[in-house]
Amino acid sequence: MFLSRIQRALSGRVLLREETLRLSLATLLSGGHLLLEDVPGTGKTTFAKALARVLGLSFSRIQMTPDLLPQDLTGVYFYREGNLEWQKGPIFSQVLLVDELNRATPRTQSALLEAMGEGQVTLEGKTHPLPEPFFVLATQNPVEEEGTYPLPVAQRDRFTARLSLGHPDEKALLQALKEKEPLEGLEAVTQGEEILALRQEVRRVGVTEEVLDYLLALAGWLRNREEVRLGPSPRALLQVERLAQALAFLEERPFTIPEDIKEAFRAAIPHRLILRLEAELSGASPEGLVAEALRAVPAPVERA
Amino acid sequence: MLYGLFLAAKKQPFSSLFLLPIALWLGPLGLFLLGLLHGFSLLEEAHRRAQERGEGFWTPLSALWFPGILGLLLAGLAFLPLPPPTFPLPALNPPSLQASPEAKSHPGEEVAYQAPEEGFSPWVAFLNRALVYAQPLALFLLLLALLPLLGRGERLPCRGLHLLPLVLALLALGLFLLYLGTLGGGESLLGGTPTAPMPAPSQENSPKEAIPGPRRLGEVGMALAGLSALVTLGLLSLLALLVWRHREGERPEADQEIEAKSLRSFREALPQSRVRRAYFQALKALKALGLPRLASEGPLEYLERISPLLPGLRESLSELTRLYLPVRYGGKAGEEEAERAEALLEDILRLCSSAVSKGPFRAGSS
Numbered sequence: 001m002f003l004s005r006i007q008r009a010l011s012g013r014v015l016l017r018e019e020t021l022r023l024s025l026a027t028l029l030s031g032g033h034l035l036l037e038d039v040p041g042t043g044k045t046t047f048a049k050a051l052a053r054v055l056g057l058s059f060s061r062i063q064m065t066p067d068l069l070p071q072d073l074t075g076v077y078f079y080r081e082g083n084l085e086w087q088k089g090p091i092f093s094q095v096l097l098v099d100e101l102n103r104a105t106p107r108t109q110s111a112l113l114e115a116m117g118e119g120q121v122t123l124e125g126k127t128h129p130l131p132e133p134f135f136v137l138a139t140q141n142p143v144e145e146e147g148t149y150p151l152p153v154a155q156r157d158r159f160t161a162r163l164s165l166g167h168p169d170e171k172a173l174l175q176a177l178k179e180k181e182p183l184e185g186l187e188a189v190t191q192g193e194e195i196l197a198l199r200q201e202v203r204r205v206g207v208t209e210e211v212l213d214y215l216l217a218l219a220g221w222l223r224n225r226e227e228v229r230l231g232p233s234p235r236a237l238l239q240v241e242r243l244a245q246a247l248a249f250l251e252e253r254p255f256t257i258p259e260d261i262k263e264a265f266r267a268a269i270p271h272r273l274i275l276r277l278e279a280e281l282s283g284a285s286p287e288g289l290v291a292e293a294l295r296a297v298p299a300p301v302e303r304a
Numbered sequence: 305m306l307y308g309l310f311l312a313a314k315k316q317p318f319s320s321l322f323l324l325p326i327a328l329w330l331g332p333l334g335l336f337l338l339g340l341l342h343g344f345s346l347l348e349e350a351h352r353r354a355q356e357r358g359e360g361f362w363t364p365l366s367a368l369w370f371p372g373i374l375g376l377l378l379a380g381l382a383f384l385p386l387p388p389p390t391f392p393l394p395a396l397n398p399p400s401l402q403a404s405p406e407a408k409s410h411p412g413e414e415v416a417y418q419a420p421e422e423g424f425s426p427w428v429a430f431l432n433r434a435l436v437y438a439q440p441l442a443l444f445l446l447l448l449a450l451l452p453l454l455g456r457g458e459r460l461p462c463r464g465l466h467l468l469p470l471v472l473a474l475l476a477l478g479l480f481l482l483y484l485g486t487l488g489g490g491e492s493l494l495g496g497t498p499t500a501p502m503p504a505p506s507q508e509n510s511p512k513e514a515i516p517g518p519r520r521l522g523e524v525g526m527a528l529a530g531l532s533a534l535v536t537l538g539l540l541s542l543l544a545l546l547v548w549r550h551r552e553g554e555r556p557e558a559d560q561e562i563e564a565k566s567l568r569s570f571r572e573a574l575p576q577s578r579v580r581r582a583y584f585q586a587l588k589a590l591k592a593l594g595l596p597r598l599a600s601e602g603p604l605e606y607l608e609r610i611s612p613l614l615p616g617l618r619e620s621l622s623e624l625t626r627l628y629l630p631v632r633y634g635g636k637a638g639e640e641e642a643e644r645a646e647a648l649l650e651d652i653l654r655l656c657s658s659a660v661s662k663g664p665f666r667a668g669s670s
Contacts, residue, residue, distance in 0.1 A: 255634035258602035304587035
């Protein structure tokens with residue numbers, strides 16, 4: 001119901017596949033953050049803006065550059081007429097689009113850690129809570145290597161899912177070409193309070209022990225692979241579970257099924273895996289290993 | 305013998321082989337006991353193997369004849385023309401508590417005669433009586449106690465504990481015979497009951513010589529034998545108590561088993577089980593059709609994969625999958641869902657059989 005409402009609102013406005021929208025909304029409802037990885041010009045910024053607008057949330061965008069400082073994100077204290085005044089940074093919004101995250105220095109990247117993990121920012125010893133719901137959509141460009149700083153593991157682990165928007169099909173592309181102003185006339189179909197309430201609903205979606213065992217088996221399979229230097233962290237597994245719950249919720253199911261776990265695992269794990277150098281050189285990829293795990297581990301279903 | 309007892313404690317039937325010499329030495333009674341032990345060992349072995357296979361092993365009452373007959377057969381061996389036992393068995397008369405009249409009439413032989421005029425001291429007399437009555441009683445109880453102990457050796461606090469009374473009873477018997485033997489040596493001087501010559505020092509000496517008789521030895525032997533018999537009885541009582549307590553402890557287990565069985569049958573009748581069974585049967589039918597579900601496939605993925613291959617089945621299988629999902633992953637189903645799932649299964653089986661007649665699918669033929 002929630003999904004179809006958003007789908008209807010965004011229909012024909014953004015170049016988006018259905019599963020991408022589903023996973024994005026599931027990430028939002030699971031309380032996580034999303035990493036969009038794609039080549040330039042695939043509509044990442046438009047998607048983020050459109051999503052913020054239909055969700056009725058405040059939106060801000062930061063373009064990361066190597067000379068950007070953490071204060072440019074969080075805000076600064078400045079002296080005015082004998083008083084210290086605080087100027088809020090762009091991070092104080094509900095939907096934050098961080099463009100080309102890997103262009104910023106690790107110092108600036110890490111300014112996002114506290115905000116993403118705990119929903120707060122500490123400045124001059126004072127903690128400022130961020131508005132709720134707080135949802136970070138970060139993009140990174142996988143093509144350009146010059147002048148980029150790869151995200152540290154801790155930073156990547158903060159992102160619940162990584163998605164690629166991919167190239168739209170011809171029909172959607174034609175629609176996009178016809179649409180001169182895609183965001184014009186977009187109206188909010190929900191609001192922050194509803195999203196917060198839905199997040200509570202998501203937590204109530206049932207996950208049976210055998211489904212959790214399945215998730216653990218998948219993680220164990222990856223950890224035992226020679227190619228993997230760093231397997232999925234416990235935080236990653238918690239986020240997979242929550243994401244699977246959100247996916248089930250979007251399908252209006254009060255319980256999760258192995259397919260939810262699979263979809264969540266596919267979206268949430270590859271960007272956290274660190275492979276051995278030899279494995280990378282021999283052509284192994286995190287996505288390939290995850291796909292292999294999903295093919296190798298038996299799902300908890302009746303066996304005939 | 306010790307190795308034989310060790311094997312017997314381990315419930316190895318061929319322990320009888322090692323216990324055979326002592327059984328021969330003991331004569332018919334020993335062979336009878338050995339036969340019983342061997343029979344029980346065999347039954348226990350059968351019980352153990354049945355347990356390993358997970359089968360129930362109920363010993364019918366008629367099977368208990370087996371050790372008895374085996375014991376009698378073995379005891380019958382004693383009547384075969386085998387070489388006589390080296391140890392001559394005296395008549396098993398209760399040892400006299402009174403000095404014999406011969407002792408009074410031949411005061412010079414008082415030294416050779418073992419029983420004192422005033423009789424044995426009261427404690428020896430008591431133990432003597434205990435021996436006379438307790439020994440056969442102990443053996444009888446031992447046989448009775450072995451019956452309920454059948455197959456319970458491993459459940460007792462100490463493995464093989466139930467064989468301890470047997471060992472003690474044998475010890476008591478041995479000591480008793482030793483006592484009689486020594487006493488017989490003394491009596492033989494007076495032309496007493498033992499007819500067989502004793503290979504005792506007393507036999508080598510002339511009857512007129514004053515022999516330091518084994519009175520002290522006899523007293524101690526008899527006392528020890530009586531004591532062993534009493535300890536055997538005590539142990540048997542303790543063992544019976546232990547077994548009784550174990551049986552008390554086992555009752556809840558048995559009740560639990562019954563509960564588990566009834567719970568299983570109850571669960572099988574539950575709507576959830578019926579829906580799951582219907583889905584399982586459908587998977588089996590589709591597998592037989594050449595469309596097995598891959599181990600890593602979820603129910604929806606499987607449905608998506610095979611639906612284009614079997615358009616006729618699509619609707620039924622889709623609905624059955626929809627009924628199955630909440631049951632398997634949400635734990636909910638009502639009577640209606642179960643009935644619907646069974647009806648859908650019938651449809652699927654019918655459609656599968658008609659599809660089979662058209663020709664089997666091959667896995668991955670899409």
